[in-house]
Amino acid sequence: MAQPSFFVGVIGNIISVLMFLSPVPTFWRIIKHGSTEEFESLPYICTLLNSSLWTYYGVMKTGEYLVATVNGFGVVVETAYIIVFLIYAPTKMRAKTGILFGLLDVGFLGVAIVFTQIALHGEVRIDVVGIMGAALNILMYGSPLAALRLVVTTKSVEYMPFLLSLCMFLNGGVWLFYAILESDWILGVPNGSGFLLGAVQLGVYAMYRGPKSPTKFNQPDEEQHHPLISSS
Numbered sequence: 001m002a003q004p005s006f007f008v009g010v011i012g013n014i015i016s017v018l019m020f021l022s023p024v025p026t027f028w029r030i031i032k033h034g035s036t037e038e039f040e041s042l043p044y045i046c047t048l049l050n051s052s053l054w055t056y057y058g059v060m061k062t063g064e065y066l067v068a069t070v071n072g073f074g075v076v077v078e079t080a081y082i083i084v085f086l087i088y089a090p091t092k093m094r095a096k097t098g099i100l101f102g103l104l105d106v107g108f109l110g111v112a113i114v115f116t117q118i119a120l121h122g123e124v125r126i127d128v129v130g131i132m133g134a135a136l137n138i139l140m141y142g143s144p145l146a147a148l149r150l151v152v153t154t155k156s157v158e159y160m161p162f163l164l165s166l167c168m169f170l171n172g173g174v175w176l177f178y179a180i181l182e183s184d185w186i187l188g189v190p191n192g193s194g195f196l197l198g199a200v201q202l203g204v205y206a207m208y209r210g211p212k213s214p215t216k217f218n219q220p221d222e223e224q225h226h227p228l229i230s231s232s
Contacts, residue, residue, distance in 0.1 A: 019164070043143045061130075
């Protein structure tokens with residue numbers, strides 16, 4: 001008979017998939033307009049690195065195939081986002097994105113894998129990779145708060161998308177519950193932080209939800225989507 005943690009993990013995977021797919025409207029807007037406008041590539045680069053490390057962790061640790069599969073999906077999706085960004089970004093942003101991708105998603109990830117394979121063994125290797133992933137997870141969960149200054153200035157949550165914040169809140173809560181059932185503190189700490197950060201984001205959304213103040217980035221109503229993050 002399947003353990004309760006298995007069913008919780010499946011629910012967590014479904015919510016994680018929705019979280020990975022939540023920026024799709026942003027990238028549809030980028031393709032439609034032929035420009036990345038004021039959007040930043042850093043959140044997608046960090047999420048790709050985060051997903052890659054958790055896939056590595058899930059492959060190494062026995063019984064964590066649910067972690068490996070959903071983050072493997074995240075690797076594919078985030079890679080697609082970055083490719084679209086490189087195609088439609090202006091020259092300066094394209095160069096910045098390429099450099100960050102090379103340093104973080106190729107350089108740092110490669111060094112982390114080689115180092116842990118050569119210098120570390122057994123549970124120590126798994127724990128070190130998990131700690132690195134946990135630190136990046138907290139940064140990923142807090143990324144929508146980068147738009148907080150713009151939200152306060154404009155009194156509008158247009159650049160703090162509700163769907164992404166809701167998915168992060170639910171994702172953090174479900175994976176925290178899974179971590180408790182599995183007694184896995186490496187999964188529990190970042191997802192507990194994500195649950196709290198998601199709650200903060202939803203609170204900010206509730207506080208400033210209302211008519212949008214006009215900004216230079218606004219599009220006609222029928223073309224408005226919810227971007228992941230603005231560089232403002």
